[in-house]
Amino acid sequence: MNATGVIVEYNPFHNGHLYHINLTKQKTGADVVIAVMSGHFLQRGEPALVDKWQRATMALQAGVDLVIELPYCFATGHAKDFAFGGVSLLESLGCQTMSFGSEAGSIEGFKSSYSLLNAHNDEVQLNIHEQIKSGISYPQALNNSYKVLSAKYNLDLIDLSQPNNILGYHYVEQIMTHHFAMQPLTIQRITAGYxxxxxxxxxxxxxxxxxxxxxxxxxxxxxxxxIPPTSLESLITNDSYSSWETFYPQLRFTILRSSPAELRQYVDLTEGIEFLIYKAAQQCNTFPLFMQKIKSKRYTWTRIQRMLCHIFVGYTKEQRENFTSPRYIRILGMTSIGQQYISIHKKDFKLPIVSRVASFKDSMLEVDIRATDLYMLASGHHIIGKDYKTPPIRLLNK
Known part of the structure; x- marks a missing residue:
């Protein structure tokens, strides 16, 4: 079976996602579409609007055949780590193609950009390092360095100031760096910017x-x-939606029950920002006020939110050192076509399949389970152990 993969958050699944899935099927002739989807916390450092099973259901109802969870350690990582986690899982599942949306709309620009930056990596890294020292963020430094090289070698390449182009570049980078067999494909975003x-x-x-x-x-x-009618129908069951604004009381408690020294153990907290976070939590009663106290030219909104995810979930630097690549394929849901694909190809998969959490022990999975429990509590559902109680969703194809 011809498998095409996508790396997604579906927060929530909307008409643009439907357009991407349909055009991907048309361009690849895919028999099965596999989505590697973030769980309860996302790449920009936010809690998902609704839980991962609800978002997986939206995807299955709209044309995806198999939904796999991207582990927390990659789902909340920087763009390069996010891309590596997702691409690695799609490769392990035997996907021939990986499709992503972008502002550029042409895969050749991504490949040329990778070749340029890879060929001049030392020059790029030195330039990035110097710019970061001046106080700008990493994404800005990368884009500025890229522009310098592009002008120097007179090449017309993709715009790395655009968010989907940035992620797309890292997808292509990971595929080419690791010599993965699958081929990248990009679909141009239409109508609305990120x-x-x-x-x-x-x-x-x-x-x-x-x-x-x-x-x-x-x-x-x-x-x-x-949003598609199926997404609308799914969201009707919700009486509330998750965000940092609703999670802030629990987040604030988590910060203030720790000392700044204890906060320092969590991923991405560097340069003494733990003192600023602790002080802001003492002073601010709302999440927007809290963020305004911390945000600066060096610390972007997204970068701070990722830190907050790690504090909230309790994800430490020591844990990250041990989580170098995905260790399992966690199934969230599948159609009958997705189930057929697993039955035919499971012996060829490069990682173990996890359909029952209780039957698989792994410290990476334990972080996902804890993230789910904390998400459920903070969102007002008061449910513990849902990962153990919820089997993969099964949806019959029409």
């Missing part, structure tokens, strides 16, 4: 805009034109 607010004149909007509209308006009618 950070754009919703437009009532369109049927496609960014996930960022959709979440913002839903959390502000607090009614599904505000977003129904931007």
């Amino acid at each position: 950070h754009d607010d919703v437009s009532k004149n369109e049927s496609i909007a960014s996930a960022t805009g959709i979440r913002k509209e839903l959390l502000q308006q607090k009614q599904l009618s505000a977003i129904e034109q931007f």
